[in-house]
Amino acid sequence: MTEIQNNWPTGIKRTKQRESVLSILEEAEKPLSAMDICSKMGKSGDTAWLSTVYRILELFLKKGIVLKTNIMNSDMAVYELNRFKHKHYAVCINCHKILTMDNCPMEKFIPKLEDEDFYVMGHNLEIFGFCKDCKSH
Amino acid sequence: MTEIQNNWPTGIKRTKQRESVLSILEEAEKPLSAMDICSKMGKSGDTAWLSTVYRILELFLKKGIVLKTNIMNSDMAVYELNRFKHKHYAVCINCHKILTMDNCPMEKFIPKLEDEDFYVMGHNLEIFGFCKDCKSH
DNA sequence: ATGTAAATGCATATTATTCGCATCTTGTCT
DNA sequence: AGACAAGATGCGAATAATATGCATTTACAT
Numbered sequence: 511m512t513e514i515q516n517n518w519p520t521g522i523k524r525t526k527q528r529e530s531v532l533s534i535l536e537e538a539e540k541p542l543s544a545m546d547i548c549s550k551m552g553k554s555g556d557t558a559w560l561s562t563v564y565r566i567l568e569l570f571l572k573k574g575i576v577l578k579t580n581i582m583n584s585d586m587a588v589y590e591l592n593r594f595k596h597k598h599y600a601v602c603i604n605c606h607k608i609l610t611m612d613n614c615p616m617e618k619f620i621p622k623l624e625d626e627d628f629y630v631m632g633h634n635l636e637i638f639g640f641c642k643d644c645k646s647h
Numbered sequence: 648m649t650e651i652q653n654n655w656p657t658g659i660k661r662t663k664q665r666e667s668v669l670s671i672l673e674e675a676e677k678p679l680s681a682m683d684i685c686s687k688m689g690k691s692g693d694t695a696w697l698s699t700v701y702r703i704l705e706l707f708l709k710k711g712i713v714l715k716t717n718i719m720n721s722d723m724a725v726y727e728l729n730r731f732k733h734k735h736y737a738v739c740i741n742c743h744k745i746l747t748m749d750n751c752p753m754e755k756f757i758p759k760l761e762d763e764d765f766y767v768m769g770h771n772l773e774i775f776g777f778c779k780d781c782k783s784h
Numbered sequence: 785a786t787g788t789a790a791a792t793g794c795a796t797a798t799t800a801t802t803c804g805c806a807t808c809t810t811g812t813c814t
Numbered sequence: 815a816g817a818c819a820a821g822a823t824g825c826g827a828a829t830a831a832t833a834t835g836c837a838t839t840t841a842c843a844t
Contacts (some may be wrong), residue, residue, distance in 0.1 A: 523841060525791065544832080559793055564832060566791095580717040583724060585801075585831065635772045660810060662822065681801080696824050701801060703822095722800065722832075 519575060527551075527558040531566045532575070532591075541579060541588035579634060656712060664688075664695040668703045669712070678716060678725035716771060 518524050534550050535542065542550075548563045558566075567589050570576040576589045655661050671687050672679065679687075685700045695703075704726050707713040713726045 523790065525841075527792070560831095561794080561833075562792055568833095578720050580720050583715050583717050587720060587831085660821065662809070664823070697800095698802075698825080699823055705802095724800085 519573060522569070522573065526556055527562055528566050528569075530554065530556040530558065531563060531570070535576060535589065535591045538590065541577075541581065541590040543586045543588050545586075547589070656710060659706070659710065663693055664699055665703050665706075667691065667693040667695065668700060668707070672713060672726065672728045675727065678714075678718065678727040680723045680725050682723075684726070 522528065530551050531547055534547050534554075544560060544563045544567060547567075548558065548560050551558050551563075567576060567578070571578055571589075574592055577592045578587050578589050580587055659665070667688050668684055671684050671691075681697060681700045681704060684704075685695065685697050688695050688700070704713060704715070708715055708726075711729055714729045715724050715726050717724055
């Protein structure tokens with residue numbers, strides 16, 4: 511029995527599919543697309559229709575449980591658990607490898623914005639370029 | 648005769664449609680979607696098929712003339728002229744108003760990343776929250 | 785245990801974006 | 815200037831991600 515199953519978010523009906531999506535996101539080390547999640551579910555025995563996964567992700571998004579991003583403006587959104595700590599990614603233009611950045615350059619910047627008539631709820635930052643392996647073309 | 652028409656980018660065949668897309672982007676104060684551009688073309692007399700606009704934007708993107716972004720993970724990409732100076736946006740969650748940020752918090756941060764086996768080509772930063780008018784719900 | 789509101793399975797719709805191909809333009813070479 | 819080749823556009827149709835509708839099933843409060 512995982513921690514998730516003990517701390518089920520309040521106000522959300524508990525179903526096999528939702529538990530499964532949540533634990534897949536828990537274990538993921540990088541953001542996953544709806545289809546990624548769907549196929550991972552297939553492997554672990556539980557299955558869910560793709561549209562159901564979308565509906566679950568939409569719910570989780572509204573509840574603030576997951577974050578949705580469009581990495582490198584690809585045509586597919588990816589989702590990750592909202593761990594309530596900053597995490598940003600550096601994406602390699604060539605091999606699409608995703609590196610995680612540990613510190614956030616925004617921390618000192620955001621408060622300044624607050625003075626300027628904008629109440630900041632969050633931000634996305636994406637760095638793109640070439641990773642170590644792809645540096646030399 | 649506008650400045651654009653005098654400084655046409657090299658290596659790109661000059662057509663009515665391309666000139667039109669470029670001057671619409673020149674005059675735009677915020678990023679535009681392909682459809683936005685298409686309808687603006689209709690108004691100014693020139694017209695172009697939507698697929699043509701997409702093809703033009705794709706070309707401009709490859710040539711580094713425009714930047715493509717997905718604001719607030721909407722399902723529609725928006726394009727803006729690459730003015731070769733940093734510009735980031737703060738997007739209001741409620742009314743989707745877009746505020747332009749003049750300074751970039753990344754400037755001091757990026758060189759640090761360079762040391763860490765990643766060659767940075769560029770970045771996207773998006774701040775979301777509530778603007779002045781929407782602050783009080 | 786039962787009833788009800790809500791979730792899922794499944795198929796089908798929607799929407800942004802891309803592709804194919806015939807026709808038309810642009811820029812080049814003479 | 816005229817003609818040609820490379821490439822651009824018009825237009826329609828294809829693709830792919832995501833959303834929706836509805837009948838059936840499930841979770842949970844009573």
